[in-house]
Amino acid sequence: MAVFQGACRGRRVIAVDAGETKLDPQARALIERAARSAAPPLSSVGVEEARRLYRESRLALAPPPVAVQETRDFSMAGPGGAIGARYYRPLGASSGEALPAVVYFHGGGWTCGDLDTHDSVCRGIAAQSRFAVVAIDYRMGPEHRFPAAVEDALAAVRWMAANAGSFGIDPAQLVVAGESAGGNLAAVAAIALRDSALRLAMQVLVYPVTDQAADTDSLGRFAQGYSLTRELLRWYQGNYLRGEPDRADWRASPLRAKDHSRLPPAYIITAGFDPLLDEGKAYAERLAQAGVPVTYECFEGQIHGFLPMGGAIAAAHHAHYRIGQMLRMRFGTFSVARP
Numbered sequence: 312m313a314v315f316q317g318a319c320r321g322r323r324v325i326a327v328d329a330g331e332t333k334l335d336p337q338a339r340a341l342i343e344r345a346a347r348s349a350a351p352p353l354s355s356v357g358v359e360e361a362r363r364l365y366r367e368s369r370l371a372l373a374p375p376p377v378a379v380q381e382t383r384d385f386s387m388a389g390p391g392g393a394i395g396a397r398y399y400r401p402l403g404a405s406s407g408e409a410l411p412a413v414v415y416f417h418g419g420g421w422t423c424g425d426l427d428t429h430d431s432v433c434r435g436i437a438a439q440s441r442f443a444v445v446a447i448d449y450r451m452g453p454e455h456r457f458p459a460a461v462e463d464a465l466a467a468v469r470w471m472a473a474n475a476g477s478f479g480i481d482p483a484q485l486v487v488a489g490e491s492a493g494g495n496l497a498a499v500a501a502i503a504l505r506d507s508a509l510r511l512a513m514q515v516l517v518y519p520v521t522d523q524a525a526d527t528d529s530l531g532r533f534a535q536g537y538s539l540t541r542e543l544l545r546w547y548q549g550n551y552l553r554g555e556p557d558r559a560d561w562r563a564s565p566l567r568a569k570d571h572s573r574l575p576p577a578y579i580i581t582a583g584f585d586p587l588l589d590e591g592k593a594y595a596e597r598l599a600q601a602g603v604p605v606t607y608e609c610f611e612g613q614i615h616g617f618l619p620m621g622g623a624i625a626a627a628h629h630a631h632y633r634i635g636q637m638l639r640m641r642f643g644t645f646s647v648a649r650p
Contacts, residue, residue, distance in 0.1 A: 332583050332584075332611045332612065333612055334584055334612055334614075335612035335613055335614075335624065335626060337623060337624045337625060337626070338584070338612060338613055338614045338617065338624055338626075340623075341372075341538075341614075341620070341623050341624065342536065342537065342538065342614065345538075350364060350368075351364075352540070352542070352543065353365060353423070353543055353546070354540075354542050354543045354545075354546035358422060358453060358550065361422065361423060362422070362423045365419060365423035365424065365428065366423070366424075366425065366427070366428055369424075369428040369429070369619050369620075370427065370428065371622070372619070372620040372621075372622045372623045372624075373430070373431040373619060373620070373621065373622050374431055374621035374622040374627075374628070375622075376430065376431065376434055377431070377434040377435055377437075377438045378402060378434075378438070379399050379400060379401055379402060379434055379437050379438065380400045380401060380402045380403070380404060381398070381399070381400040382397060382398065382399055382400075383397070383398040384396070384397050384398075384426070385397075385398065387466070387467060387470040387471075387474075388466070388470065389450075389462070389463050389466045389467070389470075390459075390462045390463070390466055391450055391455060391459060391462070391463065394447060394448065394449065394450075394463050394466065394467055394470075395426065395447075395448035396426075396445055396446060396447050396448060396467065397426045397430075397433070397445070397446045397448075398443065398444075398445050398478055399433050399434060399437040399443060399444040399445070399446075400437070400443050400478075400479065401437040401438055401440070401441045401442065401443070402438070403441065404441065404443075404479070406479070407479075408479060409475075409476075409479055409480060409481040410441070410442055410443045410479060410480055410481060410484075411440075411442045411443070411480075411481055411484035411485070411486065411512070411638070411642050412442055412443040412444065412445060412471065412475070412478070412480040412481070412484065412485055412486065413436055413437075413440070413442050413443070413444045413445070413486045413487075413488050413515070413638070414445050414447060414467060414468050414471055414485060414486065414487050414488070414497075415429070415432070415433055415436070415444055415445065415446045415447065415488050415489060415493070416446075416447055416449060416464060416487075416488070416489030416492075416493030416494075416496040416497055417429040417432075417446065417447075417448075417489065417490070417492075417493045418489070418490040418491030418492050418493050418494070418616065418618075418619075419451070419491070419492060419493075420491070420492050420543070420544070420546075420547025420548075420550070420551070421451050421452050421457075421460050421492045421547060421550065421551035422451055422452055422453070422546075422547050422550045422551065423451075424451075424492075424493075425448055426446050426448050428619065429446065429490075429493075429618075429619050430446075431619050431621055431622075431627075432490070432618050432619050432631065433446045435621070435627075435628065435631030435632075435634075435635075436488070436631055436634050436635060436638075438631075438635070439631050439632050439634065439635025439636070440634065440635035440636075440638040440639055441635075441639070442486070442635075442638055443478060443479065443480050445467075445471055445478070445480075447463065447464065447467045449463035449464055449467070449496065450463050451550075451551075452550035452551040452552075453549075453550040453551075456550075456551060456552065456553050457551050457552050457553055457557050457560075457562070457563055458560075458562050458563075460492075460496055460551070461496060461499055461500075461503075461562050461563075464487075464496040464497075464499065464500050465500055465503055465504065468485065468487060468500055468504065468509065468511075469509060471485065472485060472509050482509075483510075483512070484512050484642060485509070485511055485512060486511065486512055486513040486514065486515060486575075486638065487500045487501055487511055487513075487514050487515070487575075488514065488515035488516070488517075488634070489515075489516065489517070489519070490516075490517035490518060490519070490616075490618050490619075491517070491518055491519065491520060491539075491587070491615065491616065492520060492547070492551075494516040494517050494518065494519025494520065494591075495519050495520040495521065495563075495565065497514055497515070497516055497519070498514065498516055498519055498521060498565040498594065499561070499562050499563075499565050500514075501514045501574050501575055501577075502561065502565055502568050502571075502574065503562070505573055505574060510575075511575040512575060512576075512641070512642070513575050513576050513577070513578070513638065513641050514574070514575050514576070514577045514578075515577070515578045515579075515580075515634055515637070515638070516577060516578070516579045516580070516591070516594070517579075517580045517618055517630070517634075518580065518581050518582050518585050518587050518588075518591055518615055518616075519565075519579070519587070519590075519591055519594065520564075520587060520590070521564065521565050521566040521587075521590045521591065521593065521594040522564045522566040522567060522590045522593075523548055523552065523557070523558040523563050523564045524558040524559065524564065525566075525589070525590045527586075527588075527589035527590055527593075528589055529585065529586055529587070529588035529589040529590075530544075530586045530587075530589070533584055533585060533586045533588070534586060537584045537585065537586070537614045537615065538585075538614040538615045538616050538617075539585065539586055539587070539614075539615035539616060540586070541586060544586060544587075551563075565594065566590060566593060566594050566597060570601070571597050571598050571600075571601035571603065572601040572602055572603070573602075573603075574598060574601070574603045575603075576603065576604040576605070576641060577595070577598050577603060577604070577605045577606070578605075578606050578607075578608075578634065578637040578638075579591060579592075579594065579595040579598075579605065579606070579607045579608070580607075580608050580609075580610060580630060580633070580634075581607075581608075581609045581610070582609070582610050582613035582614055582615055582617060583609055583610060583611035583612055583613060584612070584613065584614045584615075585613070585614060585615040586615065587615060588609070592607065592609070595607035606637060608633065610626055610629075610630065612626070613626055617630070618630055618631075
């Protein structure tokens with residue numbers, strides 16, 4: 312696992328090279344099983360069929376649900392109508408305790424995914440961190456193109472801060488988090504809210520999309536055969552963006568923002584066999600260069616999308632643990648998470 316930690320200018324950046332990287336055997340088995348199946352590529356079917364296939368695959372690969380004290384589905388007002396959400400309260404939290412909270416945005420290329428497809432991730436983070444977690448069911452393309460998802464993400468964070476008391480949440484300890492497309496939204500939310508009265512405490516970005524126009528080495532090396540393909544990525548982007556000019560907009564490509572200083576501390580995870588590897592690492596480096604405290608970890612043997620696949624890939628559980636650990640360290644809550 313490659314790791315570096317970056318903080319303010321002048322402080323040393325620590326890098327660890329894991330040496331020759333090998334694909335995790337469980338990830339390899341999953342890829343081989345998918346290759347033997349008759350399932351068509353998501354990019355070759357209609358949007359509704361792609362959503363169905365994506366949902367079925369994620370639910371089939373999810374682990375047994377981790378116990379939490381409470382889950383609650385609700386909705387909040389958004390710029391395009393009601394935004395669906397799901398609240399998770401961890402075991403052991405007293406009724407009067409105001410917890411730190413993670414506002415979580417699911418992956419799925421701004422096209423697929425819902426509250427159920429990433430339920431295991433939110434449960435895992437709640438259990439490992441003892442934070443509340445709120446998953447957001449933001450608008451997606453192609454029905455609702457950029458910047459609809461960004462608008463929903465910002466509205467959701469603001470709404471949760473304004474209504475924190477109703478959920479036993481401390482509004483001064485809000486974290487934004489997400490994976491892939493959701494990691495993109497979390498990164499954008501951190502930038503957009505930087506100078507607002509709402510001060511985010513942390514951002515957790517898991518193999519995020521940071522540059523919609525990226526043509527990186529990892530995008531070429533892992534263009535085929537590792538879960539997320541270049542073709543599928545371009546299909547997702549085509550569903551989300553209104554046109555080529557949107558790729559340069561920092562709200563779609565947070566790496567392209569002019570200023571990355573004064574952002575909340577970041578924990579960034581990438582996967583070693585992911586087309587998005589290089590842009591995730593580049594974002595971590597950009598934040599560190601701007602003086603933002605950053606911890607970056609690459610799960611070297613993993614593929615894109617492994618976080619909700621804990622029923623097939625054991626490393627997903629370790630990633631949940633690491634996210635929980637980083638949250639506890641950030642907020643100084645070092646108690647052992649309940650199983």
